[in-house]
Amino acid sequence: MNEILEITLRSLLVSGSATLLAALFGLPLGIWLGARARPQRLAASLLYAGMGLPPVVVGLLFYFLLSRSGPLGSLGLLYSIPGMVLAESVLAFPLIAGFAMAGVAAKAEPVRRLVKSLGGSELQVHLTLLAESRRVVVAALAAGFGAVISEVGAVTIVGGDIRHATRVLTTAVVIETRKGELERAAALGVVLLGVTLLVTAILVVFGDREAP
């Protein structure tokens, strides 16, 4: 039981950090792209393509980057939590930026018209758009978090599934299945589902509150 808790907390730590790291760059980029008056076709197609990045490919890429024989090998990040966070944030980034872009783009024109028609400035247009994007941001964060916490390909390759060090819920499910401990694997799967639902629900409730 204790080990399940440990693994769950580590999953939250890795996925949460990766989501935040990706959001740090993805939200400003997505909001900026969405708020642009002209549609940014190239950026949009890159982001939408990025949403389909195969986790194992990203994992492999980070394996070669972080491997001791690789370009970033001296950092010693392979098979470590920071290494996993890096790889997962690359997976979350296009989702977060893409969702933010699409959501903001849908609101940009009506908000601009409203603020301008009431005599507001260009700066006020952007501030209002930012304030109105709360729900969009929440959806983007939930999408990013949901993708990385349920992902197994990249964390396995970059994390190595080391017990008490880099094992997370998804890799634990894999190993219990491999061992034939199907009940234990199912229990871990239920925990994974529960955690994902809980975090998403918290995000949504948080984002659904009306601004004062």
Place this chain on the structure above:
Amino acid sequence: MIAAQNLEKRFPGFLLRVPRLRAEPGEILALLGPSGAGKSTLLMLLAGLLPPDAGRVERTGPAVYLDQQPYLLERSVLENAAFGLRLKGVPRARARRAALSWLSRVGLEALAERPARGLSGGERVRLALARALATEPKSLLLDEPTANLDPANVARVEALIGEERHRGRAIVLVTHNLFQAKRLADRALFLLAGEVVEEGPAPAFFEAPKDPRTRAFLSGEMVW
């Protein structure tokens, strides 16, 4: 007062030309015409939301434009009503007090603390009107404010528009509803494919239109 002279706006395959347009304080100018005639474009030019390719728009004092489907902020009804004043830098408490009195004018004071997203169609339009009026504009530019509303709400919104005329605002009203135009308008302007076909005082415009196309439109014979 809001007025325009030699206004031109070009889009691919479309040219809007309005040589002269004028709505005095306390006057309602109805913009009529079939879909695609350029009514909404003209309204946005008057509001300054679109830059004209030629000509100019004159406004004495601020003008406020009301979208066909007004965007309501993801905030409370009261915060929505106070938004225009907040944009102008009015302190929060004062803006909320003023907004609340406008909400009671449009009959929404009971919903002040509710989220604006939960409002019905009629309530949304009334809230958008309150938000616009709270900034005390000299002119109002309304794009089909009663489209898709039930008769009770139509009557309510029309009454509000009538009151605002009496308070001396210059109002430009885009509408598809000829009866509404007859009920409210002091002047009317008929737009067809970007051209002003006819413009004049309401009684003459409706009872004795000069142009055969206006006659056809008013009698419902203009099929598009």
Place this chain on the structure above:
Amino acid sequence: MRRGFAALFLGLSLALAASPLRLATTTSVHDSGLLDAILPGFTAETGIPVEVIAVGTGQALAIAGRGDADAVLVHAPALEAQFLKEKKGVLHTCIAKNRFLIVGPPQDPAGVRWETNVLNALRKIYLKGALFVSRGDNSGTHKKELELWQAAGLDPRGQPWYLESGSGMGATLVLASEKGAYTLTDLGTFLFMREKVRLEALFDRDDPRMINQYSYMAVNPERFPWVRFEAAKKLRDYLLRPEVQETIANYLKERFGQSLFEPLHGRCLIPVP
């Protein structure tokens, strides 16, 4: 809750301390729990924590061959020989062995049960066209299986009855059970899974071809200067200690009525040059 956090922070600090010895090993050793039975003693004695990465033998050697692990515990003599030849590994030491078995459905459609020669057993499966699941993952067991087919003079690849699972031994056993197929397995994993699958040990004999030999190697510090060679050497010495070898011999012996692993005391049965 507090203990969970404590465990998490402990795990974190261990991961960040960058001091643990990293051992890449095969799923068969790891999933049997053997390492959990012997490594804590090593850590307690030397203060060196060991991080275990459990993958197939092919991947374990690939990871170690880039200097991303400090030592390996694997079971594919031919691959080990190559690893040594490429100067990637040193201190090759045979630790333990058990055997490979052919398991299959109780009905045994190919009649493997009556064979005394494993190559003939495979020939029967081939001629019958009976379903056979291969690991197909470059693991030690997969390597062994390919060796056996080759020795039998057969190439099953591309045959409609020859399925490649691409997954670990446990999952492959489950797949074979569901499909009513034969497969090659190591003894340990099969004993663990026996209750959960409808498979019987159909070829389980003392055949030199079926020896499953587990070897330990340290990663060559001359090639990869960052590896923890001293710690890897200490772990090798620890694994060879008589009492540890005894622990290996007795691991889960009572539960299964036979040894999961037999100690080799450093003496290889299959020579690795």
